[in-house]
Amino acid sequence: MTAIQARDVSLTFQTADGPVHALKDVSLTIDQGDFVSFIGPSGCGKTTFLRAIAALETPTAGTLEVAGMTPDQARRRRAYGYVFQAPGLYPWRTIAGNISLPLEIMGFGRADRAQRTRRVLDLVDLAGFGGKYPWQLSGGMQQRASIARALAFDADILLMDEPFGALDEIVRDRLNEALLDLWKKTGKTIGFVTHSIPEAVYLSTRIVVMSPRPGRITRVIDSPLPRDRPLEIRDTPEFIALAHQVREGLREGHGYD
Amino acid sequence: MNRLLPILTVLLAIVAIWYGAAVWMNAPWVRDQAARAETVLTTGDLVRQTLTLDRPVLPAPHQVAAGLWDGIAGQKITSKRSLVWHGWITLSATLAGFAIGTAAGILLAVGIVHNRAMDQSVMPWAVASQTVPILAIAPMVIVVFASAGVTGLLPKAIIAAWLSFFPVLVGMVKGLRTPDGMQLDLMRSWSASRAQVFWRLRLPSSLPYLFASLKVAIAAALVGTIVGELPAGATAGLGARLLSGSYYGQTVQIWSALFAAAILAAALVALIGAAERLTLRRMGLAR
Structure with missing residues (x-):
């Protein structure tokens, strides 16, 4: 079952300095029960994309479906819960x-x-x-x-915008573990924005790497890690290889700078 | 004790300066009288007489205190010479004006926050209303109301409201706008209606600002009421007491009424301060 589907979604903000392309031609399918992380430098549109799913922003082009409805309808049907950084x-x-x-x-x-x-x-x-x-x-x-x-x-979908960004590393580790546990217990679909490579790799079934100017998806990495993940999994070669892949994806996106 | 000492020192200094000023300002009159009676004054006589005049230029603190005491405790409270009676007349109009002004200020602020047209049009008028000297407006309000047969509390309350709505308006516009984008986005993510956002988020968030404004507003309402009592014809209230005192050169009466007004204002502000502490502590907003 598809939880969220984006087809060629673009979102342009009109500012005093001209248009800013926060998202350009973003296409992505998120299945029900997936834990999807969005990672990328500031300005890559990861938060904007999450907000568009939540109908807090409106795409200027393309189609976006949440639980088979428009984001607006999905919100009124209580399809998602949103967690902010604070x-x-x-x-x-x-x-x-x-x-x-x-x-x-x-x-x-x-x-x-x-x-x-x-x-x-x-x-x-x-x-x-x-x-x-x-x-x-x-x-x-x-x-x-x-x-x-x-x-x-x-709500079937949980959207989280850097929820642990303001917390220290120790607390963050514990909350990451707790979140995985919660996800396993509830079977929710989770969209998770983060700055941290280890956090993304540890939590996700899929990692979406994004890059700025214009905001776009450069890589979608499916995680080979099992769903049961003790914290120690972060020292395994698979984990390290995956983190390396994400880092490469991030570097790719910066190739033009 | 550590905090009391500086306060007492300042108070003592003020009283000392006041006594000095009373002697100095009343001395010409006393000397004049002595010269006419062709008596010679010792310094002791001069000081004693300057501090016990019936109609001094500047009454001494103990004279004002005695006048105040006599006005509050020495008269039946239904007497026209009782400061309690006059104080009540002023207080009732002040409270009525404060209530009207606060309600108007809050309603206008709610309108400004929720309606774009009001946002752009109301504030300049509100500011303009405060730049008009209240002394010029007050007699007109009194006269207009009197010609319609309305006298007494209401016209004064209108003048009080005129002064007190403004701080409430400014404070509440700021207060109702304190919730940040994240708080409002959260509400949106729950598809909250504007009324729900107002009652559950905006209004509670604005309370610290409201209380700060109310303190200014109640003092302004008192000033407005007293100004409203000044125009000729008013026979009751602290303002009328001030005016009649100045007609008949009863400086002790003027100063007593002044102090009564100051005490009233301080009590009202303290009362709101207490309500503020109580409410904000209960709401977890106390700083």
């Missing part, structure tokens, strides 16, 4: 209150909200923290809460 939790709401915010907006009943909130808190390993306020939690825990918020309404 947790963006409301300081005046408890963790549970933050997680039930989208549920309130979408009109879920009170009992349903409580039950869903409890379930996703368990899922991100924050059981018992529902009554705490965001400032009482560490940065890593806050980001986990924001992931729980994106999971609360059972």
Whole structure:
């Protein structure tokens, strides 16, 4: 089953300095249950592409289908949850209150909200923290809460825009492991934007390498790694070879600079 | 104690300067009187007399304190000489004007944030309204309302609202716009309606700004009310008390009314400050 399909998607921003081609002729198919990472230097359009999938930006050309619908329809059908780089939790709401915010907006009943909130808190390993306020939690825990918020309404697709970019390496490793675990448990389709080669290689079933000016896909690498991945897998020759491939792909994209 | 000491020192210095100024400013009159009566004044006599005049140019602090005490505690509160009675007249109009002004400021801010046409048209008018001297506007408002048969609280409240809506408007426009792009994108990703974005995100985010504006607004409302009480005809309120004091050269009365107004303003601002601390701490927004 195809979760996301892009055909010749282009997106041009009109700025005072003339048009900026954030995306040019991007074609990509993401299957259901895939974990797809988008990697590339700043300005390569990886975030723009993710936002276009979420209907936060509108492509200027090409077609984009999310769960067989237009991105706009998909959003209204709650097809995806979005996680940003910052947790963006409301300081005046408890963790549970933050997680039930989208549920309130979408009109879920009170009992349903409580039950869903409890379930996703368990899922991100924050059981018992529902009554705490965001400032009482560490940065890593806050980001986990924001992931729980994106999971609360059972979207099939999880879009993550550098969710761990602001965290330190140790926390990041632990969250990467937890995310893989979560992905295995829920079977979601995940689109994941990152700057980090090891993160992309460790997490993904497919790695999409992008390059800037104009933003485009230069390589799509299917990962030969098994779905069960302990952290130690990062020391295996397969992992290192894959990371090397990604690095080459990134260098290719920079060949014209 | 460490914090109290500097405050007390400053207070003491002000009182000392005030006494000095009272002696110095009232001395010509006392000397004049002595010259007419052809008596010779010792320095002690001069000081004593300058500080106990009935209608001094500048009353001494203890005279003002006595006048204030007499006005607050020495009269029945229904008496026309009671500062409590006059203070209540002023306070009620201030609160009414503050409520009107705050409501108007918030509503205009909501309009500005949500409507492009209002965004581009309202602010210049709001700024213009504040550049008109309130002293020029106040008598006109009073006269227009009086000709329609409306006197008393409402015209004064309108003038108070005129001054107090502006800080609320400016603060709330800023406050309602504090949520950043990410917060708004999150809301969009949940297909939230504008009303939902307003009630759940914009309004709570704006509260710190609202409280800061309210403090300015309530002080401005008090000033507006007192100015509204100055035009001839007003017989009640701290403004009227100021005016009648100046008619009859009752400087102690003027200063007492002035201090009563200052105390009232300080109390109102402190009250809003307390509400602010309480609310923001409960919301986790306290800094």
